[in-house]
Amino acid sequence: MKFADRIQKVDRRIIYVILLLAVVLPLVFRLGFKTYTTTPVEDLYRHIDAAAGRDDMSILMDFTHDPGVLPELYPMDLAILRHCFERNIKVFTISFLPQGAAIIQMALSEVKEDYPNIEANVDYCNFGFKPWSLKLPIMLGMGDDIAEAVETNSEGLKLENLPIMQNMKNYDNIQVVVEISGSSMGQFWVTYARAKFGVDVAVGLTAVMAADVYPFLQTGQFIGSLGGLKGAAEYEQLVDIFAMNGEEFSKKKARNMSWVEAQYKELPELAQLYKYSKARIGMDAQAIVHVLIIIFIILGNIGYFLDKREQKKNM
Amino acid sequence: MKRQIPLMIVLILGLLFVAHVFIPNKLSSDYLDWFMKWMKVIGPFAIVLGVFSLVYVHYNKIKRKAPTWGYSIVTLTALVVTTAVGFIWGIQEGTPYMWIFKNFNVPLGATMFSLLAFYIASAAYKAFRARSIEATVLLVAAIIVMLGRVSIGQAITHWIPDITEWILNVPNLAAKRGIALGVGLGMTATSLKIMLGIERSYLGGKD
Amino acid sequence: MTETIGIWIAAFLTLCMFSFLYKDNPFYKFAEHLFVGVSMGYYIPYTYYNAFIPYAYEPLFLKKEYILIIPFIIGFLYWFRFSSKYSWVSRYPIAFSMGMVGMGVPMNMHANVLVQMRTMMLPLNSINIILIFVGTISILLYFFFSKAHKGVYGKFTSIGVWFMMVGFGASFGYTVMARISLLIGRIQFLLGDWLGLIK
Numbered sequence: 001m002k003f004a005d006r007i008q009k010v011d012r013r014i015i016y017v018i019l020l021l022a023v024v025l026p027l028v029f030r031l032g033f034k035t036y037t038t039t040p041v042e043d044l045y046r047h048i049d050a051a052a053g054r055d056d057m058s059i060l061m062d063f064t065h066d067p068g069v070l071p072e073l074y075p076m077d078l079a080i081l082r083h084c085f086e087r088n089i090k091v092f093t094i095s096f097l098p099q100g101a102a103i104i105q106m107a108l109s110e111v112k113e114d115y116p117n118i119e120a121n122v123d124y125c126n127f128g129f130k131p132w133s134l135k136l137p138i139m140l141g142m143g144d145d146i147a148e149a150v151e152t153n154s155e156g157l158k159l160e161n162l163p164i165m166q167n168m169k170n171y172d173n174i175q176v177v178v179e180i181s182g183s184s185m186g187q188f189w190v191t192y193a194r195a196k197f198g199v200d201v202a203v204g205l206t207a208v209m210a211a212d213v214y215p216f217l218q219t220g221q222f223i224g225s226l227g228g229l230k231g232a233a234e235y236e237q238l239v240d241i242f243a244m245n246g247e248e249f250s251k252k253k254a255r256n257m258s259w260v261e262a263q264y265k266e267l268p269e270l271a272q273l274y275k276y277s278k279a280r281i282g283m284d285a286q287a288i289v290h291v292l293i294i295i296f297i298i299l300g301n302i303g304y305f306l307d308k309r310e311q312k313k314n315m
Numbered sequence: 316m317k318r319q320i321p322l323m324i325v326l327i328l329g330l331l332f333v334a335h336v337f338i339p340n341k342l343s344s345d346y347l348d349w350f351m352k353w354m355k356v357i358g359p360f361a362i363v364l365g366v367f368s369l370v371y372v373h374y375n376k377i378k379r380k381a382p383t384w385g386y387s388i389v390t391l392t393a394l395v396v397t398t399a400v401g402f403i404w405g406i407q408e409g410t411p412y413m414w415i416f417k418n419f420n421v422p423l424g425a426t427m428f429s430l431l432a433f434y435i436a437s438a439a440y441k442a443f444r445a446r447s448i449e450a451t452v453l454l455v456a457a458i459i460v461m462l463g464r465v466s467i468g469q470a471i472t473h474w475i476p477d478i479t480e481w482i483l484n485v486p487n488l489a490a491k492r493g494i495a496l497g498v499g500l501g502m503t504a505t506s507l508k509i510m511l512g513i514e515r516s517y518l519g520g521k522d
Numbered sequence: 523m524t525e526t527i528g529i530w531i532a533a534f535l536t537l538c539m540f541s542f543l544y545k546d547n548p549f550y551k552f553a554e555h556l557f558v559g560v561s562m563g564y565y566i567p568y569t570y571y572n573a574f575i576p577y578a579y580e581p582l583f584l585k586k587e588y589i590l591i592i593p594f595i596i597g598f599l600y601w602f603r604f605s606s607k608y609s610w611v612s613r614y615p616i617a618f619s620m621g622m623v624g625m626g627v628p629m630n631m632h633a634n635v636l637v638q639m640r641t642m643m644l645p646l647n648s649i650n651i652i653l654i655f656v657g658t659i660s661i662l663l664y665f666f667f668s669k670a671h672k673g674v675y676g677k678f679t680s681i682g683v684w685f686m687m688v689g690f691g692a693s694f695g696y697t698v699m700a701r702i703s704l705l706i707g708r709i710q711f712l713l714g715d716w717l718g719l720i721k
Contacts, residue, residue: 350621
């Protein structure tokens, strides 16, 4: 068999094994690559951080995603919740998918175990699941009155009686809606809630959708975005180097890699937990696999062109 | 009665919603409140449709002893058990319902989609060919973005993440905006067609 | 104990799913069908507790807002979908919920078309803004099929193709990233939560 043929006809199972090794090895023997942060992620962090310590401002997290995209989006869920709990930012959570509501419960309990002082319905409120067919009525209703539109939290308690709702009326009290999903659900918030009530919207997306949001970032319809595992890793890093170390956000500092490295050395124990750095650890493997895929593309094309040249010669 | 009245309902409610957007007064705001209140009562009933459809399909498979009907028993049992657990022990954190979610739903859902990683790696090797100049441009852009989004790109040269940012913020933005404008106009046109009864396939049935 | 059992079950189901990479087999089929059933099992209890009780049952039966009997009945009409003779009755609740498309007409036009166009009309004072402007216009013209793509016009529309290829390339790069991330997540579970090799 000729070289070109041999390259072209590699068994797919060999490719699978190489891919598996490229994922496993960097995870076991950690490479410790540092990620760099980008503007859409920094903008979202800064925007959420502006609500720190305020009783009349909260963020609304919409978890309309299911387990299929969890490896990409769950680190975002944890990082944003951790940011809010660390900086005393009020949080509302909602999902228009039943599995999304279960993910909210998972994420809240996972972060809450490290913040024993954070109280349900005081520091955060889980609105739970609302059927997809009610997304527009609820989205629009919250523009007038959140408690009236949503009515009850996930435990069936009336929102109007909850302590967290005492200074919260409508979108004027929502710093930003963060839609975390693997679909174009963020577009609904922009089309209806932002257009009608002017609420700021940001998205946490699977990487598949990440390139599509740039026109909306330029118009300011999305004030920020987290794209896939890389976006989650960036947010994890910002939470660690600023919120966990009690530092005020500064874009200049966030981009200064030697300052970032120094901040990592001073991290409290809580920030070093594996669950809070999953995206960054995952990015080590991601880097190796990206190089591997590029090698695959180049090798495949070398085989293709050699084969083509051979065919031309034989004609 | 079968088709005309539903179409009239869509038209009238639709026109009232158009008016609601353009005329913000008490009457139009009351209309939205009324619609929301009613819709919240109607909405939950729709969920049952999806579940019933699944039960119907798998029940029929078992009844007809269709090929692989045994797996339909797995599906129905899983559906019934999960639902029953939710009703018996509740749906809050710490219940068996959440235990099933963490240990069944999460690994199954996440792993099913992770299989795509192997297929995309195989496709990268066997199918992504620079057959034309346009395809080459696509591949080069993809390679730059792949390198630029991970730390190795940054380690090679800071130009790679910089070019990646430029690609995303300039040519990619222009391309996605062109497409977004088309999609936006298409969505507006489709909404208008539904409201005016030109598009009526969502009603289903023939008569 | 229950946590350990749960992790072992999750690991077993993960491996069942991965077995499809070798070939289709009963373990994969079992896991696939189990997934469908379990996933659907989250719809009814969540809808019952988080939507039906607060939005339908309580207002109607506890607060005695009897007017809500009308939407309650309309909601029930959905279920006629399964009757071959009376399935047309289910069109009433569908029509009611579709009424909201009226709002979609001006809102979609505003958010997805007008705002995008307004941002395109920025002063053309930098190379990047000129490139975005030229790229968007050439793409829009590329999809305008009422004029033949020939001569100068044809050359201009072909610029749109180049922009789209770069855009698709960016999406493709990100798609690769997405798929790999999903695999990384599962391997992190197997190596970390199950085998304890990563901490």
